[in-house]
Amino acid sequence: MDQSISNDVVMSTKAVELHRQLTVVDGLQYPNWNRKIFEQLVEAGVSGVHATLVYHENTRETLTRFGEWERRFDEYSDLIRPVLEMEDVRRAKDERRVGVFFGAQNCSPIENDIELVGAFRRLGMLVMQLTYNNQSPLATGCYEQSDAGITRFGREVIHEMNRVGMVIDMSHSAERSTLEAIETSSRPIVISHANPLFFHDARRNKSDKVLKALAESGGMLGVSTYAMHLPGGGDCRLSEYCDMIARTVDLMGIDHVGLGTDLCQDQPAQTLIWMRHGRWSRSLNYGEGSADQPGWPVQPDWFKDARDYPNITSGLLSLGFQPHEIARIMGENWLDFMEKSIRPMSS
Amino acid sequence: MDQSISNDVVMSTKAVELHRQLTVVDGLQYPNWNRKIFEQLVEAGVSGVHATLVYHENTRETLTRFGEWERRFDEYSDLIRPVLEMEDVRRAKDERRVGVFFGAQNCSPIENDIELVGAFRRLGMLVMQLTYNNQSPLATGCYEQSDAGITRFGREVIHEMNRVGMVIDMSHSAERSTLEAIETSSRPIVISHANPLFFHDARRNKSDKVLKALAESGGMLGVSTYAMHLPGGGDCRLSEYCDMIARTVDLMGIDHVGLGTDLCQDQPAQTLIWMRHGRWSRSLNYGEGSADQPGWPVQPDWFKDARDYPNITSGLLSLGFQPHEIARIMGENWLDFMEKSIRPMSS
Numbered sequence: 001m002d003q004s005i006s007n008d009v010v011m012s013t014k015a016v017e018l019h020r021q022l023t024v025v026d027g028l029q030y031p032n033w034n035r036k037i038f039e040q041l042v043e044a045g046v047s048g049v050h051a052t053l054v055y056h057e058n059t060r061e062t063l064t065r066f067g068e069w070e071r072r073f074d075e076y077s078d079l080i081r082p083v084l085e086m087e088d089v090r091r092a093k094d095e096r097r098v099g100v101f102f103g104a105q106n107c108s109p110i111e112n113d114i115e116l117v118g119a120f121r122r123l124g125m126l127v128m129q130l131t132y133n134n135q136s137p138l139a140t141g142c143y144e145q146s147d148a149g150i151t152r153f154g155r156e157v158i159h160e161m162n163r164v165g166m167v168i169d170m171s172h173s174a175e176r177s178t179l180e181a182i183e184t185s186s187r188p189i190v191i192s193h194a195n196p197l198f199f200h201d202a203r204r205n206k207s208d209k210v211l212k213a214l215a216e217s218g219g220m221l222g223v224s225t226y227a228m229h230l231p232g233g234g235d236c237r238l239s240e241y242c243d244m245i246a247r248t249v250d251l252m253g254i255d256h257v258g259l260g261t262d263l264c265q266d267q268p269a270q271t272l273i274w275m276r277h278g279r280w281s282r283s284l285n286y287g288e289g290s291a292d293q294p295g296w297p298v299q300p301d302w303f304k305d306a307r308d309y310p311n312i313t314s315g316l317l318s319l320g321f322q323p324h325e326i327a328r329i330m331g332e333n334w335l336d337f338m339e340k341s342i343r344p345m346s347s
Numbered sequence: 348m349d350q351s352i353s354n355d356v357v358m359s360t361k362a363v364e365l366h367r368q369l370t371v372v373d374g375l376q377y378p379n380w381n382r383k384i385f386e387q388l389v390e391a392g393v394s395g396v397h398a399t400l401v402y403h404e405n406t407r408e409t410l411t412r413f414g415e416w417e418r419r420f421d422e423y424s425d426l427i428r429p430v431l432e433m434e435d436v437r438r439a440k441d442e443r444r445v446g447v448f449f450g451a452q453n454c455s456p457i458e459n460d461i462e463l464v465g466a467f468r469r470l471g472m473l474v475m476q477l478t479y480n481n482q483s484p485l486a487t488g489c490y491e492q493s494d495a496g497i498t499r500f501g502r503e504v505i506h507e508m509n510r511v512g513m514v515i516d517m518s519h520s521a522e523r524s525t526l527e528a529i530e531t532s533s534r535p536i537v538i539s540h541a542n543p544l545f546f547h548d549a550r551r552n553k554s555d556k557v558l559k560a561l562a563e564s565g566g567m568l569g570v571s572t573y574a575m576h577l578p579g580g581g582d583c584r585l586s587e588y589c590d591m592i593a594r595t596v597d598l599m600g601i602d603h604v605g606l607g608t609d610l611c612q613d614q615p616a617q618t619l620i621w622m623r624h625g626r627w628s629r630s631l632n633y634g635e636g637s638a639d640q641p642g643w644p645v646q647p648d649w650f651k652d653a654r655d656y657p658n659i660t661s662g663l664l665s666l667g668f669q670p671h672e673i674a675r676i677m678g679e680n681w682l683d684f685m686e687k688s689i690r691p692m693s694s
Contacts, residue, residue: 056459108459112403113626135498137482137627148495151482153627160629279460280484280500282507 015314018323023047023093024309025331027222027260028193031306032267033072038079040306041098048089048099048331050192053125055105055132056278059116062109066123084124086339103127103169103192107136107157117160126342127167127192130154130181134280139177142203147174150184162186165342178210187341188218193260195224199244200231204288208251215252220337222260223248227297228288234298242315245329254325258333265305269295362661365670370394370440371656372678374569374607375540378653379614380419385426387653388445395436395446395678397539400472402452402479403625406463409456413470431471433686450474450516450539454483454504461507468511473689474539475508476516477501477528481627486524489550494521497531509533512689525557534688535565540607542571546591547578551635555598562599567684569607570595574644575635581645589662592676601672605680606659612652616642
């Protein structure tokens with residue numbers, strides 16, 4: 001008997017059963033965290049989430065974000081647990097909780113101090129983007145007009161991230177910088193949340209060249225459900241999305257594709273303004289939006305909120321993916337990748 | 348009767364008399380400030396100094412540097428005074444004191460916050476470099492391999508510096524970034540301390556193209572006495588140096604050339620390490636030095652310390668410069684330029 005999980009997407013019994021067995025890991029989220037969202041994640045069978053800690057926050061503010069998570073781990077201990085090793089995600093699944101690990105969408109936490117890489121890694125920052133849309137001291141963001149690649153400081157930081165086991169994320173970076181990061185890094189890197197350019201032509205999406213280089217070096221792509229990264233935005237259908245995953249797997253190989261939904265559930269408009277403007281601009285910037293559509297985009301009906309992960313399992317199954325392939329895409333790839341990537345090089 | 352001012356450079360009575368009448372302004376210094384150096388500056392007839400406040404210091408640390416200067420203004424009130432308008436330099440001359448105004452050699456004081464431009468301008472930071480050798484969030488430094496020009500944040504900051512009357516300094520920037528800063532800025536900018544490339548081929552020196560664009564836009568070059576910027580280093584002769592000034596005046600016009608000695612008197616080796624490494628690198632960087640010459644370079648004998656300004660007056664006179672031209676180069680150009688440049692645009 002089929003049952004409806006949410007949003008009128010009908011799940012087969014087989015899909016429901018398969019989803020229940022998966023260890024689901026999302027390669028990037030930034031919801032407005034609260035009990036409801038954690039409950040929805042547990043309900044949706046999500047065991048691991050890469051939670052964005054900061055966009056433009058500096059060192060001092062990043063510490064506050066860590067402190068806020070300490071309070072959440074206390075307040076919502078029935079629903080969430082911190083992830084310091086990937087085994088914690090397996091434990092979370094057994095406990096019907098969500099394991100949370102942290103990443104920064106920008107290098108602003110380390111400011112101009114290479115020593116802060118090790119300090120934040122120790123605190124549990126497992127991933128860091130070298131740029132967020134703009135030029136950073138390390139690399140160029142995807143909204144700059146010109147890309148000079150990895151900088152002097154950038155090379156130093158990449159080596160340091162390699163050493164301590166902090167994953168380099170180039171989701172919001174420009175192409176040359178991304179290719180140079182792949183080449184400069186001695187360990188595989190990630191694009192935690194973006195889609196291929198062949199799927200939808202957006203500044204944040206990535207070329208075949210980048211995706212191939214990423215896969216060849218052992219890296220990971222997390223595919224995004226953010227409407228701005230989808231053809232037709234919120235009108236994009238689940239079957240189109242899953243077809244994109246199939247084509248991306250053809251391009252990169254089954255081991256190099258995971259989820260990176262970029263779910264920004266329940267965020268107010270002011271969060272979008274912070275993401276787009278930080279404190280760097282006095283001009284109005286629409287980012288991926290426009291004057292006509294300045295706010296949060298409407299999500300597709302098959303991925304409206306944190307309850308909707310089973311829909312992707314269902315869509316992949318309908319398209320003909322095998323259960324073991326679906327398991328890789330829905331979480332096992334992230335687990336394997338993170339497990340080896342966060343180990344310090346000396347150990 | 349000729350007399351020797353210092354270091355065996357013989358000054359004519361005419362040169363001594365001319366120097367006494369000048370209002371001397373140095374477009375950039377970074378000595379290890381103490382009573383002796385202030386006394387030497389007074390003795391050398393220097394009335395205005397652009398003092399480097401920071402190299403890599405962040406917002407918090409920059410405030411400490413300002414506080415340290417508050418203590419100096421108190422402790423050495425017989426020798427120095429703060430400069431909040433250029434009339435303060437004239438007053439300093441009348442009082443036989445040195446007027447001190449501030450600049451940052453990097454954009455590190457504002458971190459990622461455009462609002463800090465106005466705050467630091469109010470505190471007395473009259474000049475700020477957009478980069479110091481490396482890529483910054485604003486522009487590219489002269490030691491990077493690739494130069495992408497002025498960034499998104501850079502354009503915003505340039506407009507803000509224009510608005511509040513903070514002078515843009517591209518001394519340590521790469522060529523494309525410098526040309527784009529000249530073009531982006533609605534007010535003339537400076538290269539406060541560097542020499543022309545035609546004089547000595549060093550990464551920090553500037554091409555004819557840059558110097559012409561700078562002059563055509565109404566900007567200023569401060570010529571450097573730092574040994575690394577001189578042909579033959581410390582062996583460069585005063586006559587060669589003054590000939591370079593003459594050629595630079597031919598290129599840029601008499602109103603666009605001043606001093607920017609880059610005097611780093613009595614600084615310990617650890618200051619050089621801070622300048623070269625900040626907190627961005629774990630590798631060894633020699634900056635303008637080399638493995639053979641890792642430390643401070645030996646200064647030419649005609650500009651060993653803060654007593655030696657009269658030698659430049661003497662050298663310019665010997666070369667045939669007219670007294671009114673020498674007055675412009677030795678200080679009046681900086682006074683005129685700064686006077687109009689630090690006025691807020693709204694006033």
